[in-house]
Amino acid sequence: MHWSERRILLTGASGGIGRALALALARRGARLLLAGRKPTALQALADELPVPAEWRAVDLCDTDARQRLVEAARELDIDMLINAAGVNHFGLFDAQPPESVSEMIALNVTATLQLTQAMLPLLKADDEAWIVNLGSTFGAIGYPGYASYCASKAALRGFSQALRRELADTRVHVHYVAPRATRTAMNDVTVDTLNAELGNAMDSPEQVADAVLRAVEQRAVERHLGWPERLFVRLNAVVPGVVDRALRRQLATIQRFAGRA
Ligand SMILES: NC(=O)c1ccc[n+]([C@@H]2O[C@H](COP(=O)([O-])OP(=O)(O)OC[C@H]3O[C@@H](n4cnc5c(N)ncnc54)[C@H](OP(=O)(O)O)[C@@H]3O)[C@@H](O)[C@H]2O)c1
Structure with a gap:
């Protein structure tokens, strides 16, 4: 992979993993179009990068704003989309506000799929192009306390697999990379403490960014990060009852922390 030849649209750039990805890609000389909602965070990130980068502040759930982002991507002849x-x-789940369920599906699924769809003509027009979807361990393992998030990432995993197969006769590569728990603002102190109590390891955003780049370089179509998470993903697919029993033992702890969330 010649990163210095890539022109990349990166959504979630103002987030923890997005920022680490932007830095890792910019260090390799890639040209970046950074997308997030907060203009100040995007400008600060662009100023920090070793190569010039463009940014757009957009709410991806807004159809018009998404369309404007695709126009900007067209002007830069983007050949890689990182969702x-x-x-x-x-x-x-029974305590989750319905609007929070809607927001999660709207961004993690609907907006992500529709942005990808709008980008496809541009990507297919390139000699070679890439779509990289950031999933989660929870896209492969239903985990108590994260029912709608698990649903959204399972949807993204299924979408990535189907799209990869649908584009198999093109030069557009589809990758799905699933991090385990990662130390970013996505997880508040309650979640960090719960993970510590359950013995769930957390990666740094920099580790995740490196793993994402490696997955693309190695043409890994679906990669789950972390050990023993990778083992549990396999076990859950083959003998889900084993994982049911392991998670049953964690349930009281998860319920206790959920009460504080
Ligand atoms: N952190 C983890 O434990 C973990 C584990 C596995 C997978 N992941 C996945 O990795 C990806 C990055 O997560 P992260 O930890 O970096 O999260 P984060 O720090 O919370 O960042 C989330 C990013 O999404 C953007 N965003 C949220 N709502 C948006 C909207 N409506 N329109 C446009 N942008 C929006 C945020 O922009 P603003 O800041 O501008 O609002 C921010 O850039 C996510 O897909 C997440 O599900 C995370």
Whole structure:
């Protein structure tokens, strides 16, 4: 992979993993179009990068704003789309406000799919192009306390697999990279403490960014990050009852923390 030849639209650039990805890509000389909602955070990030970068502040759930972003991508002849924007909500499903369920599906699924769809003509017109979707371990393992997030990332995983197969006779590569828990603002102190109590390891955003770039370089179509998470993803696919029993033992702890969330 010649990163210095890539022109990349990165959503979620103002977030923890997005920022680490922007820095890693810029260090390799890639040209970036950064997308997020906060103009000040995007400008600060662009100022920090070793190469000039463009940015657009857009709410991806807004159809017109998304269209303007696609226009900017066309002007820069973008050949890689990294879908890193996402929202999460920790708490028991029966206590999750309905609008929070809607927001999660609207961004993690609908807006992500529709941005990808709008970008496809541009990507297909390139000699070679890439779509990289940031999923989650929870896209492959239904986990108590994250029911709608798991639903949204499972949808993204299924979408990535289907689109990859649909584009198999083109030069557009589709990658799905699923991080485990990562130390970003997405997880508040309650979630960090819960992870510590359950013994769930957390990666740094820089580790995740490196792993995403490696997955693309190695043409890994679907990659799950972390050990033993990778093992549990396999176990859950083959013998879900084993994972049911392991998570049943964690349930009281998760319920206790969900009460504080
Ligand atoms: N952190 C983890 O534990 C973890 C684990 C596995 C997978 N992931 C996935 O990795 C990706 C990045 O997560 P992160 O930890 O970096 O999250 P983060 O720090 O909370 O950043 C989220 C990003 O999404 C953007 N965003 C949120 N709503 C948006 C909207 N309506 N329109 C446009 N942009 C919007 C935010 O922009 P503003 O800041 O401008 O609002 C921000 O740039 C997500 O897809 C997440 O699901 C995270």
